[in-house]
Amino acid sequence: MSISQDFSFVSSSDNAYIDCLYADFKKNPDAVDTSWKQFFLGLEFGLKQNVDSGDTGVTNQLSFEKELKVFKLIESYRARGHLISTTNPIRERVNRFPKLELEDHGLSDKDLDQVFVVGESLGLKSPTLRQIKQKLQNIYCSNIGAEFTHINDVEIKNWFQQKFESTSTQRDFSLEKKKRILSKLNESVAFENFLHTKYVGQKRFSLEGGENTIPALDAIINSSSDFGVEEVVIGMAHRGRLNVLANIMGKTYEYIFNEFEGQATPDLTMGDGDVKYHMGYSSQVETMGGKKVYLKLMPNPSHLEAVDAVVLGYVRAQGDTLYHENPDKILPIIIHGDAAVAGQGIVYETVQMSGLKGYNVGGAIHFVINNQIGFTTDFDDARSSIYSTSVSRVLEVPVLHVNGDDAEAVVYAVELASEFRAKFHKDIFVDMVCYRKHGHNESDEPRFTQPQFYKLISKHANPREVYKDKLIEGKQIESQLAVQMEEQFKNLLQDRFNLVKQKPLPYLYQKPEEQWKNFRRSTPKDFDYSPKTNVSKENLLVSLKTLTSLPKDFKPIQKIEKLLEERQKRFDEDQVDWALAELLSYGSLLQEGVGVRMSGQDCIRGTFSHRHAGVTDENHNSRHIFLSTLNKETTKFRIHNSFLSEYAVLGFEYGYSLGSPSSLNIWEAQFGDFANGAQTMIDQFISSGESKWQRQSGVVLLLPHGYEGQGPEHSNARPERFLQLAAEWNMVVANLTTPANIFHIMRRQVKWDFRKPLVIFSPKSLLRHPECISSVKDLTEGSFQEIIDDSSVNAKEVKRLLMCTGKIYYELKAKQVKDKRKDVAIVRLEQLYPMPEEQSFKIMEKYKNAEKVWVQEEPKNMGAFTFLRRYVQFDDFKLLARKSSASPATGYASVHASEQAKIINGAFAEKIESV
Ligand SMILES: Cc1ncc(C[n+]2csc(CCOP(=O)(O)OP(=O)(O)O)c2C)c(N)n1
Numbered sequence: 001m002s003i004s005q006d007f008s009f010v011s012s013s014d015n016a017y018i019d020c021l022y023a024d025f026k027k028n029p030d031a032v033d034t035s036w037k038q039f040f041l042g043l044e045f046g047l048k049q050n051v052d053s054g055d056t057g058v059t060n061q062l063s064f065e066k067e068l069k070v071f072k073l074i075e076s077y078r079a080r081g082h083l084i085s086t087t088n089p090i091r092e093r094v095n096r097f098p099k100l101e102l103e104d105h106g107l108s109d110k111d112l113d114q115v116f117v118v119g120e121s122l123g124l125k126s127p128t129l130r131q132i133k134q135k136l137q138n139i140y141c142s143n144i145g146a147e148f149t150h151i152n153d154v155e156i157k158n159w160f161q162q163k164f165e166s167t168s169t170q171r172d173f174s175l176e177k178k179k180r181i182l183s184k185l186n187e188s189v190a191f192e193n194f195l196h197t198k199y200v201g202q203k204r205f206s207l208e209g210g211e212n213t214i215p216a217l218d219a220i221i222n223s224s225s226d227f228g229v230e231e232v233v234i235g236m237a238h239r240g241r242l243n244v245l246a247n248i249m250g251k252t253y254e255y256i257f258n259e260f261e262g263q264a265t266p267d268l269t270m271g272d273g274d275v276k277y278h279m280g281y282s283s284q285v286e287t288m289g290g291k292k293v294y295l296k297l298m299p300n301p302s303h304l305e306a307v308d309a310v311v312l313g314y315v316r317a318q319g320d321t322l323y324h325e326n327p328d329k330i331l332p333i334i335i336h337g338d339a340a341v342a343g344q345g346i347v348y349e350t351v352q353m354s355g356l357k358g359y360n361v362g363g364a365i366h367f368v369i370n371n372q373i374g375f376t377t378d379f380d381d382a383r384s385s386i387y388s389t390s391v392s393r394v395l396e397v398p399v400l401h402v403n404g405d406d407a408e409a410v411v412y413a414v415e416l417a418s419e420f421r422a423k424f425h426k427d428i429f430v431d432m433v434c435y436r437k438h439g440h441n442e443s444d445e446p447r448f449t450q451p452q453f454y455k456l457i458s459k460h461a462n463p464r465e466v467y468k469d470k471l472i473e474g475k476q477i478e479s480q481l482a483v484q485m486e487e488q489f490k491n492l493l494q495d496r497f498n499l500v501k502q503k504p505l506p507y508l509y510q511k512p513e514e515q516w517k518n519f520r521r522s523t524p525k526d527f528d529y530s531p532k533t534n535v536s537k538e539n540l541l542v543s544l545k546t547l548t549s550l551p552k553d554f555k556p557i558q559k560i561e562k563l564l565e566e567r568q569k570r571f572d573e574d575q576v577d578w579a580l581a582e583l584l585s586y587g588s589l590l591q592e593g594v595g596v597r598m599s600g601q602d603c604i605r606g607t608f609s610h611r612h613a614g615v616t617d618e619n620h621n622s623r624h625i626f627l628s629t630l631n632k633e634t635t636k637f638r639i640h641n642s643f644l645s646e647y648a649v650l651g652f653e654y655g656y657s658l659g660s661p662s663s664l665n666i667w668e669a670q671f672g673d674f675a676n677g678a679q680t681m682i683d684q685f686i687s688s689g690e691s692k693w694q695r696q697s698g699v700v701l702l703l704p705h706g707y708e709g710q711g712p713e714h715s716n717a718r719p720e721r722f723l724q725l726a727a728e729w730n731m732v733v734a735n736l737t738t739p740a741n742i743f744h745i746m747r748r749q750v751k752w753d754f755r756k757p758l759v760i761f762s763p764k765s766l767l768r769h770p771e772c773i774s775s776v777k778d779l780t781e782g783s784f785q786e787i788i789d790d791s792s793v794n795a796k797e798v799k800r801l802l803m804c805t806g807k808i809y810y811e812l813k814a815k816q817v818k819d820k821r822k823d824v825a826i827v828r829l830e831q832l833y834p835m836p837e838e839q840s841f842k843i844m845e846k847y848k849n850a851e852k853v854w855v856q857e858e859p860k861n862m863g864a865f866t867f868l869r870r871y872v873q874f875d876d877f878k879l880l881a882r883k884s885s886a887s888p889a890t891g892y893a894s895v896h897a898s899e900q901a902k903i904i905n906g907a908f909a910e911k912i913e914s915v
């Protein structure tokens with residue numbers, strides 16, 4: 001039947017759509033949105049009634065016209081009811097013109113007592129419009145506002161709608177649950193109370209106004225545990241962090257107060273430490289259901305939201321190894337501030353990861369402590385969007401906005417979020433609208449900038465009082481509970497003031513944590529010489545076999561067949577190139593039971609079409625990753641082309657490295673300079689995490705670098721920046737020139753019994769340079785070479801020592817060979833930091849009578865030289881480099897060529913002159 005033909009009242013623009021929906025409904029009633037399903041059911045029911053009674057005329061038509069109008073009203077509430085939901089505990093909401101009046105839908109008060117079958121979709125029996133409107137108002141416009149109608153996945157949307165409509169107004173909380181909520185609020189308030197009185201004016205970034213965060217987190221942990229979660233990893237900023245540590249993580253007051261009172265003895269051998277509201281913590285708590293759950297709070301820097309991607313990476317690592325790739329077992333909770341979640345681009349990048357194969361963690365719960373302010377910034381200066389959570393639209397997942405004064409509504413919202421995550425393995429957002437009792441920190445005066453808002457706040461009872469009063473007003477039994485717990489609250493305050501001892505929670509280390517415990521801190525001596533990292537030829541042959549074989553019936557394009565033959569030939573002819581050496585090192589580790597994970601833009605093929613870690617079938621587009629044939633149950637080769645992000649992807653890989661101490665974890669930039677988009681990760685986590693938080697990481701950065709005339713953006717990975725960050729043996733910075741060295745440095749990364757971030761300036765032109773080859777023996781013997789001396793000269797005859805790093809070596813070498821210059825030695829510094837002190841002194845000693853020149857391709861204000869000046873052995877070095885320059889390289893290929901020639905020729909000229 002064509003609905004629109006039978007009911008000509010339906011406007012023509014609706015015709016086709018409704019017909020289409022009706023056709024879908026006829027095929028499968030569940031294929032359409034529940035509201036349409038209900039509408040069509042009602043319609044058919046009504047039709048039948050009328051046909052039975054012989055009425056097919058005007059009445060029929062009119063009533064269906066009205067039904068459709070009511071239906072549209074219901075749909076409007078579902079879509080926009082949240083705009084008038086009573087989520088703001090302090091002030092009036094901005095009028096967003098939601099168009100939810102009867103008149104907006106061609107209805108009027110006169111229709112209020114008429115029955116509309118479409119209202120049955122709300123669980124009402126033959127409801128009047130009055131009842132329908134009331135129910136809609138209760139569901140969609142009370143203390144929880146739900147955004148979900150933008151979700152295109154009908155199954156998800158229907159599930160959420162059905163759930164929300166049937167449970168949000170009938171929250172049947174047990175007495176035990178109410179007690180739990182109040183006790184968590186008691187703890188939350190008692191904690192702030194104590195700090196506020198005892199540490200007047202100290203920065204603590206109090207949670208006051210947003211105390212329901214504590215019952216909310218508690219509820220997420222409890223309900224998620226019922227859904228099978230065994231570990232919860234939290235990323236959060238400053239706001240309420242100490243309260244979370246005390247009342248969710250179980251860190252004792254004593255411990256926290258010691259830090260407050262500055263009594264925590266600084267152990268400077270362990271690094272420089274961090275402020276108290278940035279430190280991480282781990283614990284194991286028992287849920288209401290009696291299950292044990294691991295809780296982790298990630299340490300984080302002040303840079304808001306940066307920790308988000310790190311949390312996800314950590315969760316993925318734990319999921320991959322500890323939980324056998326089962327996302328049901330581990331849950332990330334990311335807590336945001338309203339200003340930060342709206343303003344920081346990393347949130348978008350992190351959210352965009354959620355459905356990607358290489359980064360999926362089975363969904364995160366995002367919880368916004370929306371105190372309606374960011375430092376002094378009001379919401380209307382903080383975002384263009386209506387809500388701070390609008391970034392969630394990318395994912396088409398529900399957002400629940402909830403009044404932060406209504407403890408039970410908050411708990412309901414987060415429980416629904418936990419269930420949603422468990423069911424669909426997708427992210428979900430809960431936006432708790434609350435307020436900030438004090439200034440940004442406790443010594444700030446908020447009335448400088450928000451006098452009106454703070455006048456309202458100052459008169460407002462705290463969320464504990466609000467909940468207690470609500471219980472007292474409630475049933476007899478609830479009011480008794482509230483009175484009884486008030487007593488407990490007072491005792492709790494007293495206990496805290498008397499510093500009654502608390503017991504730290506018992507903790508059982510997880511396997512990766514045991515592995516971390518077995519590592520030690522590095523010492524300067526570790527970097528004098530590298531450990532042996534050679535492998536047997538048999539080992540190489542096993543890897544080679546997988547790197548040259550394809551599964552049966554797998555058909556790549558012809559070029560690949562040639563490439564595989566070339567791989568074999570190179571090995572047989574003892575001419576191992578860069579890509580092969582790199583892949584052989586990964587293969588060797590996999591054989592030894594070490595997992596390898598790599599991600600980066602187009603890294604499977606490789607930006608420069610050199611890696612070909614995997615190939616694609618010409619006929620059915622399936623992919624074969626060569627080294628995956630060496631996978632073991634928990635140690636796998638995982639390689640993922642990343643999406644076009646650096647900040648979040650590097651953060652994710654750093655997080656992954658924290659969760660997988662025994663594996664090799666690599667991020668590759670498309671070109672090295674793109675790492676600058678991830679500078680926060682480099683500055684705030686990678687270079688300083690060990691010093692601040694005593695967290696080691698073995699993450700590897702591959703940053704293509706080198707001057708080949710490709711212009712300012714593709715030549716320079718800014719080594720000077722990494723070298724400026726280098727201190728206290730915090731990371732390794734290397735610029736490599738031989739395939740053997742990439743082989744050994746990757747292996748060394750996991751052979752050490754400590755972990756260090758490793759930054760490699762990786763080559764581009766060297767990937768195909770005929771001289772850039774190593775022999776098989778270079779891999780089966782020896783180790784990483786920090787410095788490579790010139791074996792072609794006799795030191796006694798050398799008048800000039802040219803020292804360099806990276807691919808310029810090959811250009812200098814070509815000139816030396818061509819001009820048969822035995823008086824000039826060329827030494828390569830492969831590891832710039834930590835400086836191989838002893839080895840470098842030996843080299844200097846060997847060439848002590850020679851003129852010493854550092855030759856670099858980079859301009860004088862860039863490259864390694866400013867850093868090398870830190871070391872006495874470079875005191876008497878001259879510098880040969882491009883002139884100081886604002887841009888890293890010329891955009892003209894011809895200018896590049898002449899600059900490069902000047903450097904190379906200049907290095908062998910009688911007198912060293914700056915270029
Ligand atoms: C990337 C970054 N920029 C600026 C700051 C300085 N800052 C610290 S807190 C804050 C306000 C944050 O507001 P919001 O996200 O709403 O959190 P709240 O403090 O209100 O809980 C700002 C601007 C920062 N820490 N990080």
Ligand SMILES: [Mg+2]
Nearest residue numbers: 338371373374
């Ligand atoms: Mg805020």
